[in-house]
Amino acid sequence: MTCSFHRRKLFCGRFSVLIFMRACIIIVEMKQVLMPVTAQQDARTRSERYTVRQILSAVSITTRFLKKRSSFMSEFEKISTGLGEECGVFGAYDMEGGDVAASVYYGLFALQHRGQESCGIAVTDTFGQRKVLSKKGLGHVDDVFDEEALKALKGNLGVGHVRYSTAGGTRVENAQPLVINYVKGTLAIAHNGNLVNAVELRRELEYTGAIFQTTIDSEVIAYHIARERLNVKKAEDAVKNAMKKIEGAYALVVSSPRKMIGARDPRGLRPLCIGKRDRTWFLASESCAIAAIGAEFVRDVLPGEIVSFTKDGVISDMSMAVPPEKQTRCIFEYIYFARTDSTLDGVNVYHSRILAGKALAESYPVEADLVVGVPDSGLVAAKGYSEHSGIPYGMAFHKNSYVGRTFIKPKQSDRESSVKIKLNVIPEVVRGKRIVMVDDSIVRGTTCANIIKMLKKAGAVEVHVRISSPPFLYPCYFGTDVPSNEQLIAHSHTTEQIREMIGADSLGYMEVEKLKTMVGELGYCDACFTGHYPMKVPDHDISHAFE
Numbered sequence: 001m002t003c004s005f006h007r008r009k010l011f012c013g014r015f016s017v018l019i020f021m022r023a024c025i026i027i028v029e030m031k032q033v034l035m036p037v038t039a040q041q042d043a044r045t046r047s048e049r050y051t052v053r054q055i056l057s058a059v060s061i062t063t064r065f066l067k068k069r070s071s072f073m074s075e076f077e078k079i080s081t082g083l084g085e086e087c088g089v090f091g092a093y094d095m096e097g098g099d100v101a102a103s104v105y106y107g108l109f110a111l112q113h114r115g116q117e118s119c120g121i122a123v124t125d126t127f128g129q130r131k132v133l134s135k136k137g138l139g140h141v142d143d144v145f146d147e148e149a150l151k152a153l154k155g156n157l158g159v160g161h162v163r164y165s166t167a168g169g170t171r172v173e174n175a176q177p178l179v180i181n182y183v184k185g186t187l188a189i190a191h192n193g194n195l196v197n198a199v200e201l202r203r204e205l206e207y208t209g210a211i212f213q214t215t216i217d218s219e220v221i222a223y224h225i226a227r228e229r230l231n232v233k234k235a236e237d238a239v240k241n242a243m244k245k246i247e248g249a250y251a252l253v254v255s256s257p258r259k260m261i262g263a264r265d266p267r268g269l270r271p272l273c274i275g276k277r278d279r280t281w282f283l284a285s286e287s288c289a290i291a292a293i294g295a296e297f298v299r300d301v302l303p304g305e306i307v308s309f310t311k312d313g314v315i316s317d318m319s320m321a322v323p324p325e326k327q328t329r330c331i332f333e334y335i336y337f338a339r340t341d342s343t344l345d346g347v348n349v350y351h352s353r354i355l356a357g358k359a360l361a362e363s364y365p366v367e368a369d370l371v372v373g374v375p376d377s378g379l380v381a382a383k384g385y386s387e388h389s390g391i392p393y394g395m396a397f398h399k400n401s402y403v404g405r406t407f408i409k410p411k412q413s414d415r416e417s418s419v420k421i422k423l424n425v426i427p428e429v430v431r432g433k434r435i436v437m438v439d440d441s442i443v444r445g446t447t448c449a450n451i452i453k454m455l456k457k458a459g460a461v462e463v464h465v466r467i468s469s470p471p472f473l474y475p476c477y478f479g480t481d482v483p484s485n486e487q488l489i490a491h492s493h494t495t496e497q498i499r500e501m502i503g504a505d506s507l508g509y510m511e512v513e514k515l516k517t518m519v520g521e522l523g524y525c526d527a528c529f530t531g532h533y534p535m536k537v538p539d540h541d542i543s544h545a546f547e
């Protein structure tokens with residue numbers, strides 16, 4: 001109830017922001033077009049065009065208003081019990097012309113765990129006028145779309161996105177897919193990841209006259225693709241040329257007037273896979289979304305691969321790929337981000353979490369009566385700990401599924417109550433027992449301390465904490481919100497100090513060397529634990545460089 005009340009309040013606020021934006025736009029005369037223009041209109045407004053001056057004036061008014069609003073909202077909204085996810089992308093192309101909006105909706109629904117701040121769908125009819133219809137909004141997939149909205153999105157090629165802001169603020173204009181009108185048609189693009197050279201690229205583009213309408217690095221990619229498209233015959237070559245300029249983490253789903261294109265950064269930091277159902281091809285961040293819409297998993301898009309789907313078939317371009325030893329998939333996808341029922345690059349997430357739990361049990365054995373996991377991502381690792389140690393596995397927590405992972409609380413001091421509302425201890429399970437509590441990570445330590453307090457209050461006599469990731473010591477620049485050093489408890493405290501601060505009887509973190517047991521032969525990134533970044537990273541936080 002509390003959650004829906006606050007969400008309603010926020011949505012009223014957002015609605016007024018939208019009305020204000022709309023008012024700004026209405027007073028602007030519709031005149032000639034400057035190409036390319038990033039469109040973020042819905043189906044009804046897709047044909048509107050603005051002059052440069054008019055866009056600037058509308059944007060500057062709304063930006064001033066939204067900046068105030070956004071800083072309030074980010075503090076108000078983003079108190080979570082742990083790390084935020086990144087984003088999820090989804091694409092569908094029905095070669096026989098059937099509408100795909102519903103499939104994209106269900107695909108996004110299955111990817112909701114990757115981003116809950118905003119979402120959007122853009123579709124085009126490759127057999128008709130090839131206009132792009134799109135709808136985006138703040139909130140969960142089922143907040144933004146209803147049956148009517150999906151029916152209005154007529155088209156057989158669709159791109160979808162769920163967003164968690166790791167770069168750029170929580171604003172409706174930052175929602176994706178981005179839709180770009182340019183002289184060769186219209187592109188829709190959905191991006192998961194962060195670029196490390198976005199600031200330089202954006203400055204370059206601005207000096208050559210580009211006008212940005214969002215504060216996200218994805219727009220830099222969109223601009224580059226649109227510009228490159230003017231010089232090459234095929235949209236996939238434009239994607240390739242853009243990939244030569246952008247550096248960082250990205251999984252892209254792009255729709256051009258007659259093609260769906262998927263691309264993954266050469267190191268494979270972010271996942272992307274292919275599915276098929278009858279004559280419809282799909283692209284998705286995770287295989288769980290392919291399964292959710294009843295399609296067959298075909299394969300992963302390989303690191304550095306550009307794969308295009310056309311009526312003439314599927315074409316793969318591996319010219320941007322790097323040798324396997326240079327591939328660095330995000331290990332935290334396996335520890336936390338991805339859904340347990342997903343398989344990424346041939347490694348099942350459930351299985352890799354079981355192995356993490358076993359590795360923890362091997363490194364940090366303890367005498368105890370029960371192993372419990374903190375929902376959701378600690379549950380499977382706890383099972384692995386139990387299997388290796390022989391200590392029984394139990395469910396100590398009830399999680400309120402109706403509270404989003406990002407719970408709304410106005411002040412830091414309210415975090416404890418938000419944890420309690422999300423998670424409740426079952427006293428009958430833990431009373432009088434020595435508990436091993438497995439969780440995926442400790443960021444600031446507040447949440448972990450609260451959960452331990454709850455367990456002890458419910459009668460647990462000892463709480464031994466086991467963490468299925470090594471201590472976070474460095475920030476992430478590749479599309480997750482592992483924050484800056486000073487906010488990471490492990491950066492300034494020893495394990496013993498953290499144990500004391502959180503009130504645990506013992507504390508053991510996954511050893512860095514054992515991470516490889518989770519993913520076998522796959523190359524992976526562990527930079528947030530080791531500081532060994534797979535590429536040159538900025539010397540400061542650029543996640544809000546364009547705000």
Ligand code: SF4
Binds near residue numbers: 329332480527
């Ligand atoms: S730094 Fe950490 S969270 Fe970021 S990509 Fe690498 S492993 Fe993943």
